[in-house]
Amino acid sequence: MTKPTPRNTSKAPQKQFFAHAPFEPKDGWIWGRHAVLAALKNPRRTCLKLIVSRNSAHDLEPGTPHDMQDPKTISQMLPEGAVHQGFAAKVSAIEPDTLGAVADPTHGVLIVLDQITDPHNVGAIFRSAAAFNVRAIIMQDRKSPPLFGALCKTAVGTCESIAHVRVTNIANTLIELKKAGRQVVGLAGEAETPLHEAIRTCAGPGLVIVMGAEDKGLRPRVAEHCDYLARIPMGPKAESLNVSNAAAITLYEASRYDPRLYGA
Numbered sequence: 001m002t003k004p005t006p007r008n009t010s011k012a013p014q015k016q017f018f019a020h021a022p023f024e025p026k027d028g029w030i031w032g033r034h035a036v037l038a039a040l041k042n043p044r045r046t047c048l049k050l051i052v053s054r055n056s057a058h059d060l061e062p063g064t065p066h067d068m069q070d071p072k073t074i075s076q077m078l079p080e081g082a083v084h085q086g087f088a089a090k091v092s093a094i095e096p097d098t099l100g101a102v103a104d105p106t107h108g109v110l111i112v113l114d115q116i117t118d119p120h121n122v123g124a125i126f127r128s129a130a131a132f133n134v135r136a137i138i139m140q141d142r143k144s145p146p147l148f149g150a151l152c153k154t155a156v157g158t159c160e161s162i163a164h165v166r167v168t169n170i171a172n173t174l175i176e177l178k179k180a181g182r183q184v185v186g187l188a189g190e191a192e193t194p195l196h197e198a199i200r201t202c203a204g205p206g207l208v209i210v211m212g213a214e215d216k217g218l219r220p221r222v223a224e225h226c227d228y229l230a231r232i233p234m235g236p237k238a239e240s241l242n243v244s245n246a247a248a249i250t251l252y253e254a255s256r257y258d259p260r261l262y263g264a
Helices: 033-041 071-077 119-131 149-155 170-179 195-202 220-224 243-255
Strands: 027-031 047-052 087-092 110-114 136-140 163-167 183-187 207-212 228-231
Touching: 027 033, 027 149, 033 047, 033 087, 033 149, 047 071, 110 119, 110 170, 119 136, 119 149, 119 243, 136 170, 163 170, 170 183, 170 207, 170 220, 183 195, 183 243, 195 228, 195 243, 207 220, 207 243
Parallel strands: 110 136, 110 207, 136 163, 183 207, 183 228
Antiparallel strands: 027 087, 047 087
């Protein structure tokens, strides 16, 4: 089988971008049983206010400070349609990791989100990342939802255990990760290389996977700094996949080379 052809990524950035800017709110509400209980156990969160229903209070650790309200009252405190299951908490933001903390190839697989803004999609990607041993999720500081609300509900607690990094510039971040010895695979529907070939070529803890927004895909400069662009082979009845589903498939493919999961 032909080895995937690497992309020409010889252009150098004008300057380096290591720092992240604190655009995430300092605190916010989360809801849902798994999301709230996981946040309460996370030492990187501070719980500012905890509200539970009478039935839900039985799931709390003895002595946990909380206010008790009926489910209807809790619903009125949250965005319309929030499925809270009798749990709501106002908590502090999780401090992001630095890029340097996750850059070393031995630290594990990274997934980079290029302007994916829907909190449900990002939350679902956190859940898949936890399932498949991803080291961290890298997001752009100005273009990513905060780790509160619907994101945490969809992530069912996994955003408390998967590190995240916020960066100013995605393309320049990829350059820095490649300088550290990592290889980068970007998902693109128009790519010629099938996903399994690209992953097999770059398999290992140093892999970086880049996912683009559903409507626009990877931005040109981000795609330019991927070592390989790959597509998920699909039948003719569907043009594309939801980005969170595409991420789950890609992370599963990468996980096949992870001895922690398969003992190989």
